[in-house]
Amino acid sequence: MTSVSARPGELARVAAPDEGISVDELKLAARNHGMPLEALRYDVTPPGLHYLLVHYDIPYVDPTSWRLPITGAVEHPLELDLAALRTRPRVTHTVTLECAGNGRARFLPRPVSQPWLDEAVGTAEWTGTPLAPILAEAGLAPDAVDVVFTGHDHGTERGVEQDYARSLSVPDVMDEDVLLVYEMNGAPLPPQHGAPVRLIAPGWYGMAHVKWLRDIEVVREPFTGFQNATAYRLKQDADDPGEPVTRIRPKALMVPPGFPDFQTRRRIVDTGDVPLFGRAWSGTGTVVRVEISTDGGTSWREAELGPQPGPYAWRSWRLTWQASAPGDYELCVRATDERGEAQPVDQPWNRQGMANNMAQRVDVTVR
Ligand SMILES: Nc1nc2c(c(=O)[nH]1)N[C@H]1C(S)=C(S)[C@@H](COP(=O)(O)O)O[C@H]1N2
Ligand SMILES: [Mo]
Numbered sequence: 001m002t003s004v005s006a007r008p009g010e011l012a013r014v015a016a017p018d019e020g021i022s023v024d025e026l027k028l029a030a031r032n033h034g035m036p037l038e039a040l041r042y043d044v045t046p047p048g049l050h051y052l053l054v055h056y057d058i059p060y061v062d063p064t065s066w067r068l069p070i071t072g073a074v075e076h077p078l079e080l081d082l083a084a085l086r087t088r089p090r091v092t093h094t095v096t097l098e099c100a101g102n103g104r105a106r107f108l109p110r111p112v113s114q115p116w117l118d119e120a121v122g123t124a125e126w127t128g129t130p131l132a133p134i135l136a137e138a139g140l141a142p143d144a145v146d147v148v149f150t151g152h153d154h155g156t157e158r159g160v161e162q163d164y165a166r167s168l169s170v171p172d173v174m175d176e177d178v179l180l181v182y183e184m185n186g187a188p189l190p191p192q193h194g195a196p197v198r199l200i201a202p203g204w205y206g207m208a209h210v211k212w213l214r215d216i217e218v219v220r221e222p223f224t225g226f227q228n229a230t231a232y233r234l235k236q237d238a239d240d241p242g243e244p245v246t247r248i249r250p251k252a253l254m255v256p257p258g259f260p261d262f263q264t265r266r267r268i269v270d271t272g273d274v275p276l277f278g279r280a281w282s283g284t285g286t287v288v289r290v291e292i293s294t295d296g297g298t299s300w301r302e303a304e305l306g307p308q309p310g311p312y313a314w315r316s317w318r319l320t321w322q323a324s325a326p327g328d329y330e331l332c333v334r335a336t337d338e339r340g341e342a343q344p345v346d347q348p349w350n351r352q353g354m355a356n357n358m359a360q361r362v363d364v365t366v367r
Helices: 023-031 037-041 082-087 132-138 226-231
Strands: 067-072 078-081 091-098 121-130 146-157 160-169 179-184 198-200 213-219 251-254 267-269 272-281 287-293 315-323 327-337 360-366
Touching: 037 251, 037 272, 067 132, 078 082, 078 132, 082 121, 082 179, 091 179, 091 272, 121 132, 160 226, 251 287, 251 360, 272 287, 272 327, 287 315
Parallel strands: 067 213, 267 360
Antiparallel strands: 067 078, 091 121, 121 179, 146 160, 146 213, 179 198, 251 272, 251 327, 272 315, 287 327, 327 360
16 A cells, blocks of 8 residues: 555546555545445435545535525526525425445546445435526526536645536426425535535436535536536546536445454355345436346346335335355346346446446355
8 A cells, every 4th residue: 555645636547457545545435435335224324324425625614604696697696595595495305316436446447536335325305495496586598508506615636726516507407306405314414415505416426416505607608617527527548538427327235134244344144044135226217127146147036126215216125045055155236227227247447437337246155
């Protein structure tokens, strides 16, 4: 493990084939925690167990003096405060959020960044007010193209000093389910999840849900900020402009069965019936099939699906595994959504480690 930090401004890097996780990656991993997979048991992820991703620092924002200007290509610029948002129609959506970098550390070679394995996911009840009517009141100019959401957080990323900012296109932002959110699971948004107000764009990978909102600007040209044009792209090499990362690809995860070994997290179960269960989700439609393999992906059995709790929340699945013979096993799970998109077992690689929905693999010893 190298203890020398990369210089700020270094380009996105891919680890050498035998290069372990660096101290720089560990600094990110220690701040940005995943959801322990045993929390897949809950319909709504209990407070504190939801994954967390913060590019820079958690900004301190005073909710009493907080204001949200809506400016740019609008007829009537607006400024809202928290009381104004709270008097508007109140809507709650249960939404599964997943970081676009989830699974990054499973790519070979490994793109160097926040080294997620499988756990950058969580489901929360997000309460706020729909954004579309607010933008309609502001009066979008007929030639408006994108809406840019900027946070109060500031940093540098690959040499570019910036406030965290992401845009959505006008059609995407006018979706009635896009919310300005001030509560998570029935309580005011906690600091780490975007207090006092964040965006929730159901179905999209995490980067679109801008936290600590500072302003909203409507623009007439496609937004070319770092997080849209450079960071969240599916690229094959450094010069490739790549395709934008958008909606969450289908994925299933299981609660690792039995009990773990401390150092390796390998699972230990007894011979007999082993209940396997977990959750599955997709940002492009309902999951219609979940399959399990207990032989490393050679043969598959279909799991039983629980009810779909809403258009944007994960659904449960379960299957009983008859573990008759002692030995070492590799369990896999994969989901297919209503559009017929299935999780790959071997992941096609991309240079920034984005949108990896390769089937989960869990090492188990039956004793
Ligand atoms: N302002 C701001 N918003 C942000 C981020 C950020 O660093 N700054 N991170 C984004 C990313 S990459 C993800 S995955 C989600 C994580 O949301 P959570 O921490 O509430 O789970 O927030 C998004 N919104
Ligand atoms: Mo993310």
